[in-house]
Amino acid sequence: MESTHVIAITNREEDNIRKENKMFQFQLPPIISQLGKNEVHCLSTITSNPRHKQMHRDQDTRKIIHCIKVGISLVLVSLLYLLNPLFKQVGENAMWAIMTVVVMFEFSAGATLGKGFNRGLGTIIGGGLGCLVALFAQSIGIHRVGNSIIIAVSVFIFGSFATYLRLIPSIKKRYDYGVMIFILTFNLVVVSGARVNVKVWELARERLLNILIGFIVCVCVSLFVFPLWASNELHDSIVSRFLDLANTIQGCLGECTKTIDEKENQPRFSFNVCNSVLNSKSKDESLANFAKWEPWHGKFGLSYPWGRYLKIGEILREMAAFILATGRCLEASKEPMATLRESEWVHLETCEALESKVACILRELGDSIKKMMKCDAEGCVSEQLKAAREDLSFIISTSKMAQLEDAQVLAIATFVFLLMELIGKVEELAKEVEELGDIAGFRTPIPAFS
Incomplete structure (x- = not known):
């Protein structure tokens, strides 16, 4: 605020x-x-x-924790070089373990697990196929030219096919990194196998072992040293948007209870929250994708319905768009809104009651998700929204709108239409929250006894 x-x-x-x-x-x-x-x-x-200040402090703390965890991982994996017994076992290939930590360690545990799974899968499949193609080329390609032709053709076929897979949206969304690692590993192994004196299986085994060491270090540090969960961040982010939009609605609709002089003497109301919500789609999709990789922890079990969070986030973005449009309508229609406020058939309590009901419902829905308690969308919420619709219907009564000029009728009708759509989005949001509670197994609130 x-x-x-x-x-x-x-x-x-x-x-x-x-x-x-x-x-x-x-x-x-x-x-x-x-x-x-x-x-x-x-x-x-x-x-x-x-x-908001507390959220920024928490975010800064998480960033510091992530930096420390990356440093710990790099120290642990560098022991392969620093300790002679380990260096004798892995040799110069220890660089692959360090490279794995650098490219795989992500901010959240889910992102690290997802990237590690993709890297491991791409390495195994790419290394296995590379070994088979290299051995086949060495056995069939008697002459050096024939060996090179077989390797070149295989690189072209597998590289083109894997690149095509990266363009498929469903694969790109979750396995893009794995396919890229497949291309890299396959080419490294099969091209190295072009030399007859190179032991292909030994080369693939050493690189796979070092990548596995880097993967184990990343996963252990990410999961057991102050873990940062993408699921918690997505959950808290969705909850905070309910509260932010509720505060924005009170500030936006509160403009219709002010006179023109009051507006001119006060700073313009900010809609930065709405702009932030409108730009949250990519963040939500990334967090939901990372959350699906995370194991059971805290209040989130396996197969948790993160797709429902994406649906709720989409409705919140649509609601933010209507709030933004309503605010711009109030700013552009000062004179018609002044007529609406000064008319005998509309009281200021109408707008105040409307903003109070809508904001209260949003806070209740956000609190329901935060506490993971079921909400009664068909009961209390529907009754409050029904009362809000009746208030708006009173404003656009035909007998009273006929007394105004065309410009005033258009401005007031646009304003009321946007409010109707806003209430419709709140009703749709309440149903989605109720369905989330049913699928995720939210607890039923204990009724209060007087």
Whole structure:
């Protein structure tokens, strides 16, 4: 939420305040709104939401933990080089273990497991096929030219086919990295096998062993040293959007209870939350994909319905779009909205009650997901939304709209239409949350007894 502080500054104190503003300009930028004879009025918009500050601190802490975990993994895998007994076993191929840690270790445990699985699968399949093709070329290709032709043809066929697989959306979504590793491993093994004196099976075995060591180090550190779960991040991100959009709705619809003079004397309401929600699709899909790789942990079991979170996130983005459109409608239709506020047949309590109901429902739905408790979409939520629709129907009554001009009717009708669509999205969201509770096995809330 945003808060506005109005500070009166006399002319004698003006120079001192300007110096202080220069020092703290990057934290609290002042907006000078009025110059009077004896004072200067400064409006400072401060985005000091404690919940957002806590989220940023938690995110910074997770980043530090991730950096430390990567450092631990690199130290452990470097022991293959630093300790002579281990170096004698793996030799120069220890570089593959270090490379595996560098390219495989990701921020969340799910991303690390997914990448590790893809790397292991691509290495095994690519190395196995590469060995077979190399041995076949050495046995069939009696002359050096025949050996090279067989290897070149196999590289072309398998490389082209694997590249085509990377273009298929369903494979690219979860196995793109594995297919890329397959191409790399196959080419390294089969081209190395072009030399007769190279032991193909020994080469493939050593590289696979070192990659396996790097994989084990990454997985163990990721899962057992302060694990960072993509599922927790997706869950908390969805919950926070419910609360953010509820606060935005109260701030947006609260504009219709203000007069034009009040709007001009106050800073413009920010819709940064809506823009952030609209740009959250790629993040949600990545987190959901990583969460599917994660094992059972905490409150999330196996085969948890992460696809439902993506559906809820999609509806939240649509809702953010309607909130943004409603806010722009209020800004562009100051005169018609003033007529709506000043009319005898519409009371300010109508908008206040509407914003209160919609925001309250969003908070209840977000709290339901956060606590993993079932919500009653058919009961309490439907009744509240029905009452909100009746309030809007009262505003666009034909007998009363006939008293207004065409421009005013169009502006008010557009505003009410957007609110109707917004309520429809809330109703759709309530049904999705209820279905999520049924599939995920949310607990039934204990009824309160008076």
